[in-house]
Amino acid sequence: MIGDVPWGTHFCQFYQTKDDLIDILVPYFKAGLENNEYCMWVTSKPLEVDEAKEALKDSVENVEDI
Structure with a gap:
């Protein structure tokens, strides 16, 4: 857990496989969506949109409704 950080702080995550990327990003977006935050996930290879x-x-439960 990182705690409070100032607005504009940037984080960098390194990954080797598509599964690594999913393991990093899904919990991040799940937390944002559960807190009613606006989220945008722009994908590129190796992870396709679908x-x-x-x-x-x-x-994420009912993600299609969000």
Whole structure:
């Protein structure tokens, strides 16, 4: 857990596989959506849009309704 950080702080995550990327990003977006925050996930290779949607759908209840 990071705690409070000033606005504009940037974080960097390194990953080796598509599964690593999903393991990093899904919990991040899940927390944001559960807190009614605006979230935008821009995907690129190796993770395609449909794969990102499926990963999020597996983790976030009613994500299609958000």
